[in-house]
Amino acid sequence: MDQTLQRQKTDILILGAGGAGLFAALHAHQANPALDITIAVKGLLGKCGCTRMVQGGYNVALAPGDSLERHFMDTIEGGKWLPDQELAWTLVTGAVERIHELENELGCFFDRNPDGTIHQKAFAGQTFDRTVHKGDLTGIEIVNRLAEQVWRRGIRRLEEHRALDFLLDRQGALAGVLLTDVRTGHYVFVQAKAVLLATGGGPTMYRFHTPSGDKSCDGLAMALRLGLPLRDMEMVQFHPTGLLAGIDTRMTGTVLEEGLRGAGGHLLDGGGVRFMTAYDPEAERATRDVVSRAIFAEMGAGRTTPNGGVYLSMGHLGAANVLRQFKGMVERCADCGFDLAAGRVEVVPTAHYMMGGVEFAPDCTTERVGLFVAGEDSGGVHGANRLGGNGVANSTVFGGIAGETMAAWVASDRVFREPDEAALAAAIARAERVFALGPTTSPNVLEELRETLYQAMWDDAGIVRNAQGLARVAAVLEGLAAQLAEFRLPIDARDRAFNLTWHDALNLESLVSVSRAIVQAAQVRENSCGAHYRSDFPAPGDPAASTFTSVRASSDEALTVTTKPVHFSRVRPGQSLLAAA
Numbered sequence: 001m002d003q004t005l006q007r008q009k010t011d012i013l014i015l016g017a018g019g020a021g022l023f024a025a026l027h028a029h030q031a032n033p034a035l036d037i038t039i040a041v042k043g044l045l046g047k048c049g050c051t052r053m054v055q056g057g058y059n060v061a062l063a064p065g066d067s068l069e070r071h072f073m074d075t076i077e078g079g080k081w082l083p084d085q086e087l088a089w090t091l092v093t094g095a096v097e098r099i100h101e102l103e104n105e106l107g108c109f110f111d112r113n114p115d116g117t118i119h120q121k122a123f124a125g126q127t128f129d130r131t132v133h134k135g136d137l138t139g140i141e142i143v144n145r146l147a148e149q150v151w152r153r154g155i156r157r158l159e160e161h162r163a164l165d166f167l168l169d170r171q172g173a174l175a176g177v178l179l180t181d182v183r184t185g186h187y188v189f190v191q192a193k194a195v196l197l198a199t200g201g202g203p204t205m206y207r208f209h210t211p212s213g214d215k216s217c218d219g220l221a222m223a224l225r226l227g228l229p230l231r232d233m234e235m236v237q238f239h240p241t242g243l244l245a246g247i248d249t250r251m252t253g254t255v256l257e258e259g260l261r262g263a264g265g266h267l268l269d270g271g272g273v274r275f276m277t278a279y280d281p282e283a284e285r286a287t288r289d290v291v292s293r294a295i296f297a298e299m300g301a302g303r304t305t306p307n308g309g310v311y312l313s314m315g316h317l318g319a320a321n322v323l324r325q326f327k328g329m330v331e332r333c334a335d336c337g338f339d340l341a342a343g344r345v346e347v348v349p350t351a352h353y354m355m356g357g358v359e360f361a362p363d364c365t366t367e368r369v370g371l372f373v374a375g376e377d378s379g380g381v382h383g384a385n386r387l388g389g390n391g392v393a394n395s396t397v398f399g400g401i402a403g404e405t406m407a408a409w410v411a412s413d414r415v416f417r418e419p420d421e422a423a424l425a426a427a428i429a430r431a432e433r434v435f436a437l438g439p440t441t442s443p444n445v446l447e448e449l450r451e452t453l454y455q456a457m458w459d460d461a462g463i464v465r466n467a468q469g470l471a472r473v474a475a476v477l478e479g480l481a482a483q484l485a486e487f488r489l490p491i492d493a494r495d496r497a498f499n500l501t502w503h504d505a506l507n508l509e510s511l512v513s514v515s516r517a518i519v520q521a522a523q524v525r526e527n528s529c530g531a532h533y534r535s536d537f538p539a540p541g542d543p544a545a546s547t548f549t550s551v552r553a554s555s556d557e558a559l560t561v562t563t564k565p566v567h568f569s570r571v572r573p574g575q576s577l578l579a580a581a
C-alpha cells in the first residue's frame, strides 16, 4: 500500500480559498508579515469555490437614508429571529469597512452612479437598495483581486490539496490537519498553531444545486468528526429558479438570478398557465422560500414542463429590453439552447446555501482551542434565511476577522503540538479504505449511490418536509453510509494521481455525513420557519420563544440534536432598532 506521508509546518493553516480563506490570509499577514501562512485548497487558488460565482452582489449600508440598524433589522427579520444577534451586528458593521477595503486597498471596481457614488441595487427581503455589484460578475472581481494580493505577498499555497481530517495531540489540543495532494495522491500532514476552517459548506447533496463542483461539505464533515456542534443545519436555502437543461449537463441547477422575476418575469406551469398569483399576493416577487414551495407544489401536482420543472417567461417584457438588462443570463441560456429574451426557459428550485454550520463567536473562535471558522462553514449569522447579498459579506467580513484573531493568537507564545501518531495513522487508514484488499466494487456503484442521495434528499429533506419523509430519508442515509464503507476501488483504478473515483467516494462520504445532520435537525424542528417547512407542522411558532438546533457527533459518529434558546442580545421580537436609531 502506497502511503507516502510528507510533513510540513506553518504558523497558520487556512483551509479553503474563497472570500473567507483569502481575506483571512491577507489580514493575518497584515497583522504580522513575519508569520508563516499556508492556504490549502481543494481546487486552484482563485478559480474555485462559490465566492467566485457571486452574481448579484454584496450588501452594505452605505447610502444616505440607509443605516447599520436597518441592515441589521432586515437580516434579523429575514432570518426569522433565529440569527445570533452579535454575529449579525458584526456582519453589518464589518461590511462597511470591508467594502471600502475591497475598493480602496485591494483594487476592486464596483459599478457607480453618474455622480460617482457606488451603485447599489435592490435585492429581495431588504427595505433599502444596498447591494453593491460589478455587473453580474461581482464574485470574479472580488476573488481575482484577492488572489492577486495573496500571490503578491508570497503566502504559501497548497493547491489541489484536499483536507481530510483534523488531528489532535495526545492531550486533545489541535495539532494540525491531514490532507492529500490530489495530483499525486500522497498524504501531507500540516502541523499548525492555528487552523481556519473555510471550506464553504455547499448543499450539493440535492439533485438540483448551485454551488461549485469542488464543494462537498468536507469541512463540516470534518467538524462533525471532531465533535464540534453545528447549529441551524436544517436551514438549507433553495433558490427558486435554477436552469433546467436536462440531466446530462452541469448547467442544470445553475442560478437564473432573482432580478428576472423582480423585473416582471412570469412563472408558468407546463401548460403555460401563470400560477404564482394563486400562492402569494406578491406573485413572482414573493420571497425565495415562498416561490420555491409554490414551484415544488406545481411539480408535485404534475403540471410540469418536458424536463419536470416550470417555465420562466420574459418575452412579454420585450426581447430587446430583456437582452439589454440581462445580457449574461440571456447568453448563458442561449448556450443551452433556450431563448430567455423572447421565449420560455425551464426552471426548477435549486439548493443554494447552507445557513447552518459550526457554532462560533464574533471573533471566529470555536469550541476547539486553536480552530477558527469563517464563511459558509459557520452557523448563526443568517438564522433561518440568508438575504441575497449577505453571503459574500459574511465570508469576507468574518474571513478578515479570523485572520486578525489567528495572528493575535499565534503571537501569544503558541507552540506546535505533536499529533497523536495513532490518530494520524487512523485518519490515513480511513482515507485508504477504498484501496483495501477484498472484493472490489464497480465504480458505477458510486454513480448509483449519488443518484440515490440526490433523489432522497430532494424528495424528503428538501423544500417541503414531514415526519414520514424525514424518517424515510434517514433510513436511506444509513444504508448509503454502510454501502460507502464497503466501496473498494477496482484493481485497474488504483493509480492515486488525480484519482477522481477516489475523490468521488470521499465527496459522497462527506455529503452523507452532513446530510444526516440536516435530516436529524429537521426532525427535531417541529415548526415551519424560514427555509425549513414542515407540512405536518406548518405554524411558524412564537419568535419570542425561538430556539436553534445544535447537532453534535459522538465518537461512533452517532448524532445528537439539542435545542438552545436564541439570546436576543440587541432587540426582541416585536421591537426594532430603527425606532431607537
Ligand SMILES: Cc1cc2nc3c(=O)[nH]c(=O)nc-3n(C[C@H](O)[C@H](O)[C@H](O)COP(=O)(O)OP(=O)(O)OC[C@H]3O[C@@H](n4cnc5c(N)ncnc54)[C@H](O)[C@@H]3O)c2cc1C
Pocket: 015, 016, 017, 018, 019, 020, 021, 040, 041, 042, 043, 048, 049, 050, 051, 052, 053, 054, 055, 056, 057, 058, 059, 161, 162, 163, 164, 198, 199, 200, 201, 210, 211, 212, 214, 215, 216, 218, 219, 255, 352, 353, 374, 375, 376, 377, 388, 389, 390, 391, 392, 393, 395
Ligand atoms: C451561483 C451562486 C451565486 C451566488 N451569488 C451570491 C450573491 O450574489 N451574493 C451573495 O452574498 N452570495 C452569493 N452566493 C453565496 C456566496 O457565494 C457564499 O456565501 C460565499 O461566497 C461563501 O464563501 P466561502 O469563502 O465560505 O466559501 P467558498 O467561496 O465556496 O470557498 C470555499 C473554498 O474551500 C475549498 N475547499 C472545499 N473543500 C475543501 C477541502 N476538503 N480541502 C481544502 N479546500 C476545500 C474550495 O475549493 C474553495 O476554495 C452565491 C453562491 C452561488 C453558488
